[in-house]
Amino acid sequence: MADARTRVECMMYDSILQDTAWTPRNSTSFPVEQPLRQGHTARTGYLPERTATNASGRDLAAALDAEKAWARVALDTISDAVLTIDLQGTVTYMNRAAETLTGWSQPEAIGAPLSRVFPLVDGKTHQTAIYPGRRAIEENRTAGLALDCVLVRQDGSKLAIEDSAAPIHDREGRVTGAVIVFHDASQSQVMLERIAHQAQHDALTGLPNRVLLTERLSRALGLARRHRHLVALLYLDLDAFKPINDSFGHAVGDSLLQAVASRAQECMRDIDTVCRQGGDEFVILLAEIRRPQDAKRVAEKLLAVLGRPYCIQGHELLITLSIGISLYPDDADDEDTLMHNADTAMYHAKRNGRNGHHCFTAEMNTRPLQRRRTEPGLHPPLQPSQYVLDF
Template identity: 60%
Template sequence: MEFDDVLPRANGSNDDAKVPDSFFLKKHEKARLIEAETALQASREWAQATLNSIGDAVVTTDLACRITYLNCVAEKLTGWSSSDAMGKPLAEVLILVNGQTLKTAANPAERAMQENRTVGLAMDSVLIRKNGSQLAIEDSAAPIRDRDGFIRGAVIVFHDACHSPLQLSKLAYQAQHDALTGLPNRVLLEERLSRAIGLAKRHQHQVALIYLDLDAFKPINDSLGHSVGDSLLQAVADRLSECVRDTDTVCRQGGDEFVVLLNEIEKPQDAASIAEKILAALAAPFRIGSHELRITTSIGISLYPDHGINARTLLNNADTAMYYAKGSGCNHYQLFRADMNALKEQRRDIEFQLDRALKEKTFFLDFQPRIDIANGLVCGAEALVRWRNPMLGLMQPSAFLPVAEARGLIGPIGHWVLFEVCRQLQAWREEGMEIVPVAVNISAMELQDKSLPSYIAQILAQTGLDAHFLELEVAESSLVYHENDVSITTLTALRHLGIRIAIDDFGTGTASLKRLKCFPLETINIAPCFMHDMLDSPENISFIEALIHFGQKLSLRVIAKGVETQTQLDRLVMLGCDGAQGFLFSKPLSVQDFTMLLGYGQSSYRLHP
């Protein structure tokens, strides 16, 4: 039978030759299938066009977290083409790290499937692109379910976080605020200061800048660690904010420097009152964890329009006044004066010359004798570093040592003094002279150097000096740390070498009795300021007597410094003080003059009229 025989005739005359119903059924199903496939393809193309037209990147995975799809935005952001990424592990294509730590972040697709919910990307998520560059991203991941509700994979949707309103707001805040304290930074300060100057000019009032530097922060930060230091800075920021009005600005300028902008004041005394309030607030102890810390502050003040008519000039002049305050002693404030600029220039010259002095070793030592009150004999001396500046001549230590400390040069200068004292003492001894112990001041910064004991041991070995002829003096104001800090360990190690340990300027610091008993002390030196005031009232004499008895009850030798009159000495004899030092006996002597003194066999001083 021919195939044509089963087809219907054109005129329909052959009724017996009918096509089976199944033939038309199959043809209809095939047409429907083709139509469905066409519709599905159109739907897929529409879905893909839709996904490619949105601004977010879309990545899908299967249950094994292998890539099944990337839209064009995902290709652009990741650097992977869809064909290259297909079938690869998600972690290979979408490499996510924490922007702060750069540690690998959790896989969002795995989390979404495991927890069967939409999850956000971790904060500060950064995408490592195929070329190695980094891109901050944000958004979410969700599980993909079939019609029966079973999870078949995951979809991750993300975008470039740099351009999101939230991120832009966050970046703007970060650009204008200090990350540690949350205070405005120098960028925002200059903006607000310029605005305050404009308002002050229109309304004819004054603006004040208060520039602060924490005097003892670096030793605390070095000895107790940056965590304690950071917490202390945050506590300082809180106290400063409590000292000013809501309309004022407290800024962290950097490091341990802060600036307070007083937007509107009527007279300079208004700024001075705030400065005094700040000094009192920061002088109170800070409780940081198990540590009780004390700091002092140096403050400089500049005013608009008296000290400048623009933001930069006012900042520079407040900074200059702050350095002047620091040079005048800790915990003071100074109002800017025009002549302070000359001081700032001089300070720069000193910094430059100090560098040269260290390299060329142009420092020298003077020695001021100490007298045993019981017999009038020289019982020791204090070594005092001197410097003849090529431009300014002979300078007092108070003029150049604070500059050296700010420049980080106090350690090298201290090392030179230690070596020179030991060398000179041994040289005198080898000449046959009867030498006496010589005291050297150690700064708080040097005291935090864990290598100091080994360094001094090397000096003693190199010079051949017996350790008990060297005494190290530590200012009481330096002892502001917790009992378990580096200073106790360092001083204990030095005492084990046989070196004498003394507390200098005793009575002026903040060390507690509990604190003092932790130190391996042999001597306490009463501060000169008590000698100056001792005859002003009976109470002053009683206070000195208490200091003497306190030291002697602890079996410590007590030396009174700054003795200038016979009347002062007579009273010290009555009070039973062990030793004395001051202009009454001798001014600081050169090496040559002190050599002559030793040559006389520890000359005796006349202690009574």
């Protein structure tokens, strides 16, 4: 709202949204004609100065007209609704967004009282609300709309809005009216929800990202401590995923990751979380299990389901997985250690032949592994004609 108001206030309302008259220079600046004496012709030396002054006035008027036209186009392109009123509360301007939200057309609204074009009621009491435009004029300051205000549109329907108003000043600093900027409040909520979703979900697969996984893991551990049940983390890595990108391109690789994500979600319960950790790595949170064997069964199911062939853009692809498993409270009692141990177990599974799962043991920390983004000894890039990858 502040950005929209700043854009509007920068439009010089005193000259753009109100009629501006050009005042010519003082007449004393023009030479006074002298009486003609017999035998003398009239002197017209003052004409060039007067012509130049008139031309200057025409240029100024043309510049103001161009400025008004530019401002109106700019105001019609922004998403915020804009209304202006004079000191009597009469509508003097509205942009297209204001027409859409109020249901009034500009020709109908111009000259009508604000209370008719922009009727506001309290969303809870349904009593008439105080107009921020009137407050902006009377107090000569920016005024916001009270919470839960509802706009009654021309057809009688109601719309929750958010708005603020600022006074309009002339060149001498006198208040000449107010500008009201408003928008659909539901759109603000939608935008906030969209931003929150983007901050907590992976853009490619739509799965929860590490931020949301950390939050859910912390909550799951808290419940596990209280109710004395187990929590498991499964760390998944697609074996030799890089050759798929190298051979078929990133578009095919991205589609494969999306297909893997979809299948993994289908294997899980509603209380579990499938997270894309990054690249070709996924983490699955089993929020509540009874025995360690439950996590192993889920890992075996994932190996079977995700190992079925994928048809991606006309190519039939096969992949395998390496899965590491860590348990609360057996292997760790905090989020970071539990994640680290699942990651360590996954690399042991990869070193021991891949296409399998491995549970964390304390001995793994005495045999550190060198993490590598690409395993040694991989096959060279395949030709596009080789549609089946089986590692």
